[in-house]
Amino acid sequence: MSTNSSSELEMADLPETPDTTGAYPRLNDEQILLLSQHGERKVLAEGTTLFCAGDRDCGVFVVLDGKVRVVQEEGPGGEARVIAVHGRGRFVGDLSMLTGQAVYVTAVAQTDVEVLEVLYDGIKEAVTQDQALGDLILRAFLLRRNLHAGLGAGLRIIGSRYSADTRRLRDFASRNRIPYRWEDLEDDLDAEATLRALDIPPDQTPVVIWKARTVLRNPSNTELAELLGLRAAPSRSAYDLVVVGAGPGGLAAAVYAASEGLSTVVLDALATGGQAATSSQIENYLGFPAGISGAELADRAVVQARKFGAAFSIPGEATSLTHADGYHVVGLAEGRIWSRTPSSSRRVCATGVSTSPGWIDSSAAASTTPLRSSRPGCANRTLSPSSGVATRRARRPASWPAVHRWSTWLSGTTTWEGTCPATWPTASSSHHASRSGAAAR
Ligand SMILES: Cc1cc2nc3c(=O)[nH]c(=O)nc-3n(C[C@H](O)[C@H](O)[C@H](O)COP(=O)(O)OP(=O)(O)OC[C@H]3O[C@@H](n4cnc5c(N)ncnc54)[C@H](O)[C@@H]3O)c2cc1C
Numbered sequence: 001m002s003t004n005s006s007s008e009l010e011m012a013d014l015p016e017t018p019d020t021t022g023a024y025p026r027l028n029d030e031q032i033l034l035l036s037q038h039g040e041r042k043v044l045a046e047g048t049t050l051f052c053a054g055d056r057d058c059g060v061f062v063v064l065d066g067k068v069r070v071v072q073e074e075g076p077g078g079e080a081r082v083i084a085v086h087g088r089g090r091f092v093g094d095l096s097m098l099t100g101q102a103v104y105v106t107a108v109a110q111t112d113v114e115v116l117e118v119l120y121d122g123i124k125e126a127v128t129q130d131q132a133l134g135d136l137i138l139r140a141f142l143l144r145r146n147l148h149a150g151l152g153a154g155l156r157i158i159g160s161r162y163s164a165d166t167r168r169l170r171d172f173a174s175r176n177r178i179p180y181r182w183e184d185l186e187d188d189l190d191a192e193a194t195l196r197a198l199d200i201p202p203d204q205t206p207v208v209i210w211k212a213r214t215v216l217r218n219p220s221n222t223e224l225a226e227l228l229g230l231r232a233a234p235s236r237s238a239y240d241l242v243v244v245g246a247g248p249g250g251l252a253a254a255v256y257a258a259s260e261g262l263s264t265v266v267l268d269a270l271a272t273g274g275q276a277a278t279s280s281q282i283e284n285y286l287g288f289p290a291g292i293s294g295a296e297l298a299d300r301a302v303v304q305a306r307k308f309g310a311a312f313s314i315p316g317e318a319t320s321l322t323h324a325d326g327y328h329v330v331g332l333a334e335g336r337i338w339s340r341t342p343s344s345s346r347r348v349c350a351t352g353v354s355t356s357p358g359w360i361d362s363s364a365a366a367s368t369t370p371l372r373s374s375r376p377g378c379a380n381r382t383l384s385p386s387s388g389v390a391t392r393r394a395r396r397p398a399s400w401p402a403v404h405r406w407s408t409w410l411s412g413t414t415t416w417e418g419t420c421p422a423t424w425p426t427a428s429s430s431h432h433a434s435r436s437g438a439a440a441r
Pocket residue numbers: 244245246247248249250267268269270271272273274275276277278279280281282283284316317318319350351352353354355371382383384388389390391392440441
């Protein structure tokens with residue numbers, strides 16, 4: 001934490017933001033008492049920065065006295081924009097604190113304050129003692145993320161609507177649920193003025209502006225992810241399980257594997273949630289009778305997998321899977337070896353409809369676990385294990401052997417092995433799968 005006397009962050013004594021959506025609930029005394037057993041009280045002077053956009057692994061702050069304001073630092077020439085002001089009993093934080101990503105906003109003490117800082121492990125401990133508190137915090141953070149997206153807090157993307165790279169960057173931000181504001185060069189005079197002030201010619205657009213200071217010219221998705229702190233550095237070189245694909249299938253596998261104590265890493269070329277994350281409402285997901293948006297489903301699954309210790313590397317496109325020294329080696333698009341698992345272990349390939357693992361060599365594929373079910377009546381379609389989201393089956397990869405051993409986590413703690421059917425569905429059974437899938441919606 002640092003004292004920030006920048007004129008950008010000096011603002012009038014603003015009133016507390018009303019809680020009209022449930023995003024800013026007030027904790028009761030019992031909840032504060034419980035959290036105080038897992039956190040640290042701090043007295044901070046007016047103007048102190050509690051956390052700053054781009055910070056990782058920061059704690060949630062409960063306001064015990066005074067006021068804290070949450071701001072977005074704008075681009076060159078812009079002023080910090082106030083997102084919300086929180087008073088006594090409110091907590092300041094963001095979903096990123098639970099998913100392990102960097103935060104997108106900055107929090108500053110608006111007055112002299114007394115706060116309770118609770119780090120991730122403390123939150124985890126507290127919510128195991130009070131499940132309602134866990135639900136309250138998670139729900140508030142999910143709602144805040146939606147509010148921030150609506151406000152365009154977070155990134156600024158300046159680019160033309162006709163540019164493929166502008167679309168790519170917007171898609172990457174949206175799929176990763178990163179709040180951003182798009183300024184279309186075709187009709188936004190302010191955007192043009194910003195580029196002129198930065199001396200950036202049109203052929204170097206789209207441009208990403210982050211935290212008022214950092215400007216990237218037409219960055220790749222990986223560069224953007226690194227800037228935002230989406231990609232965590234690998235904490236180890238070998239994992240028990242590597243899950244390729246973070247759609248519902250991969251996320252379910254990660255939750256089960258990590259909860260069984262396997263060290264687990266999840267890779268996805270684009271974002272968590274897969275296809276499901278683009279759905280505004282999923283009605284047929286087990287356990288959500290009122291329906292749930294795909295984005296919320298994905299965020300909840302990431303929080304759950306991380307709770308059990310699963311690590312995520314996104315974007316992380318698997319480009320090869322080979323054997324070396326008795327280990328499986330997963331290569332990433334950037335050419336780096338990510339991790340090694342003993343060849344007796346399993347990898348889960350959960351790449352959904354985009355399954356085209358030409359990157360898997362046939363010997364390594366022999367023990368790769370495609371997320372398919374051989375239960376009677378289900379052999380003709382892929383299943384996201386335990387997710388209940390039935391998918392149309394992907395094309396059979398040519399490089400896979402006709403019969404290969406596999407294991408999966410279809411029933412919680414039960415790990416079982418079987419043999420994939422040597423024959424794949426006929427046209428008529430595929431038709432049945434399609435109909436089942438359609439009927440399930
Ligand atoms: C708009 C929409 C609405 C839907 N609504 C419903 C619904 O209401 N109910 C329902 O049952 N189903 C619905 N579906 C279908 C459902 O979303 C899918 O069946 C489900 O997402 C499949 O999950 P999956 O994990 O198997 O694969 P996917 O969701 O396809 O995920 C695969 C992931 O693997 C990643 N990947 C691929 N190759 C690589 C690689 N080489 N390296 C790293 N990562 C890789 C991809 O980026 C992707 O994120 C909907 C789909 C869409 C698009």
